[in-house]
Amino acid sequence: MRFTSEQRLDDGVLEREFTLGEIPGTLWTPESAAPAPLILMAHNNGLPKAASRLVARARATAACGYAVAAVDAVGCGDRPRSAAEEQDRAEFRQAMQAGDPVDEIFESFIGPLVEKAVPDWRTALDALLTLPEIGGPVGYSGWMALGIRLAVVEPRIAAAGFFAGGFVPAAQREEVRRITVPLLMLLQWDDEGNPRQRALDLFDAFASKEKTLHANPGGHTGTPWFELEDGNRFFDRHLK
Amino acid sequence: MRFTSEQRLDDGVLEREFTLGEIPGTLWTPESAAPAPLILMAHNNGLPKAASRLVARARATAACGYAVAAVDAVGCGDRPRSAAEEQDRAEFRQAMQAGDPVDEIFESFIGPLVEKAVPDWRTALDALLTLPEIGGPVGYSGWMALGIRLAVVEPRIAAAGFFAGGFVPAAQREEVRRITVPLLMLLQWDDEGNPRQRALDLFDAFASKEKTLHANPGGHTGTPWFELEDGNRFFDRHLK
Numbered sequence: 001m002r003f004t005s006e007q008r009l010d011d012g013v014l015e016r017e018f019t020l021g022e023i024p025g026t027l028w029t030p031e032s033a034a035p036a037p038l039i040l041m042a043h044n045n046g047l048p049k050a051a052s053r054l055v056a057r058a059r060a061t062a063a064c065g066y067a068v069a070a071v072d073a074v075g076c077g078d079r080p081r082s083a084a085e086e087q088d089r090a091e092f093r094q095a096m097q098a099g100d101p102v103d104e105i106f107e108s109f110i111g112p113l114v115e116k117a118v119p120d121w122r123t124a125l126d127a128l129l130t131l132p133e134i135g136g137p138v139g140y141s142g143w144m145a146l147g148i149r150l151a152v153v154e155p156r157i158a159a160a161g162f163f164a165g166g167f168v169p170a171a172q173r174e175e176v177r178r179i180t181v182p183l184l185m186l187l188q189w190d191d192e193g194n195p196r197q198r199a200l201d202l203f204d205a206f207a208s209k210e211k212t213l214h215a216n217p218g219g220h221t222g223t224p225w226f227e228l229e230d231g232n233r234f235f236d237r238h239l240k
Numbered sequence: 241m242r243f244t245s246e247q248r249l250d251d252g253v254l255e256r257e258f259t260l261g262e263i264p265g266t267l268w269t270p271e272s273a274a275p276a277p278l279i280l281m282a283h284n285n286g287l288p289k290a291a292s293r294l295v296a297r298a299r300a301t302a303a304c305g306y307a308v309a310a311v312d313a314v315g316c317g318d319r320p321r322s323a324a325e326e327q328d329r330a331e332f333r334q335a336m337q338a339g340d341p342v343d344e345i346f347e348s349f350i351g352p353l354v355e356k357a358v359p360d361w362r363t364a365l366d367a368l369l370t371l372p373e374i375g376g377p378v379g380y381s382g383w384m385a386l387g388i389r390l391a392v393v394e395p396r397i398a399a400a401g402f403f404a405g406g407f408v409p410a411a412q413r414e415e416v417r418r419i420t421v422p423l424l425m426l427l428q429w430d431d432e433g434n435p436r437q438r439a440l441d442l443f444d445a446f447a448s449k450e451k452t453l454h455a456n457p458g459g460h461t462g463t464p465w466f467e468l469e470d471g472n473r474f475f476d477r478h479l480k
Contacts, residue, residue, distance in 0.1 A: 210456075
């Protein structure tokens with residue numbers, strides 16, 4: 001694991017870029033000297049770790065006393081993609097914009113993307129937990145499909161915050177019944193890109209004894225600011 | 241308004257019984273000297289203000305810096321009921337326990353109960369707002385049907401926390417479309433006494449720009465303790 005740049009933010013959070021083999025990542029750590037619990041933060045559908053909304057969320061979460069890490073796993077963010085993958089993504093965007101059915105194309109490119117991304121996140125987790133500024137336990141926040149897969153295969157994940165969940169590959173829709181960690185699921189009630197009833201069905205299916213759904217009106221990017229605070233309090237209950 | 245008893249609780253909250261004409265009430269006020277915002281707290285379906293779960297919620301909310309008031313409105317709690325009202329209630333309980341359809345009987349006794357209770361709550365609100373230890377704005381917490389009616393007729397209600405909502409009289413199901421104050425709605429996902437889909441439909445129908453649904457697994461009385469804290473933070477955002 002090699003740190004390639006760092007900057008200290010106004011609130012004392014240290015933001016560092018790193019590489020781990022072929023995996024590029026960003027690590028945000030709070031000012032405090034004590035080892036911080038770690039939150040893995042992934043953007044929906046493999047979008048870049050450098051996306052401004054993810055960065056804002058990561059910085060605010062680190063300021064609350066968490067180490068936060070995001071990586072561009074294989075096929076995600078700025079990692080190279082095959083021509084076929086690029087084409088799948090373009091077709092998916094077009095179909096969404098046109099209001100056409102997207103299930104088949106979504107399945108064809110997000111299903112494999114999740115499968116391929118998981119090993120990179122586990123590699124990153126192994127490396128991150130060797131850093132002295134990071135202490136367990138580990139939380140997960142963001143992309144639901146990846147988070148479901150990670151929570152199933154990775155016993156170190158102790159709590160998970162999921163966003164949306166209208167579109168989740170068939171494999172992960174089955175796997176939710178194996179999830180038992182505490183979870184907070186965030187649903188934008190009018191998010192056209194995430195059919196509401198599917199998200200409610202997924203919430204229903206999780207086996208977790210503690211699971212909470214927060215729903216707010218508005219579209220995909222309209223999550224109110226207080227949900228970030230609620231999310232951090234959820235992690236406070238389970239990781240601190 | 242006449243205070244008939246008082247006790248100081250361990251956390252400094254002052255708990256006072258009062259009467260206002262025929263209306264018996266309880267007022268909880270925090271230790272701080274500054275005028276506190278007021279939360280009207282009503283138990284579902286006119287159950288007594290002295291019920292232990294309501295009292296625990298009121299005390300904890302007062303300890304967070306709120307004046308909290310509960311009254312037994314006409315036909316509610318320990319107020320006298322006609323033989324016909326008692327019979328309706330008994331039939332409703334029997335039907336619920338037997339798993340029989342309850343809509344008709346529910347409508348026949350809860351509809352009028354809400355109508356009759358509202359004037360008593362408004363009378364109490366007038367009197368409470370004259371007390372020097374209470375300053376506006378005013379929130380409402382609890383029984384959904386009463387809260388909908390109050391929020392429609394009472395412009396002093398600035399924010400509302402509703403519990404459950406599977407059973408709400410037809411008149412209030414229509415009125416939700418006129419509610420525009422910020423609201424937090426709490427749903428117990430497996431509450432047999434509050435059909436889930438109806439509660440979700442009600443949440444959908446509120447006209448409020450800020451409305452948040454919190455759902456947790458478990459039955460009617462299984463609301464996790466952290467929802468009380470979340471509820472108080474909701475009021476902090478709108479009443480403080």
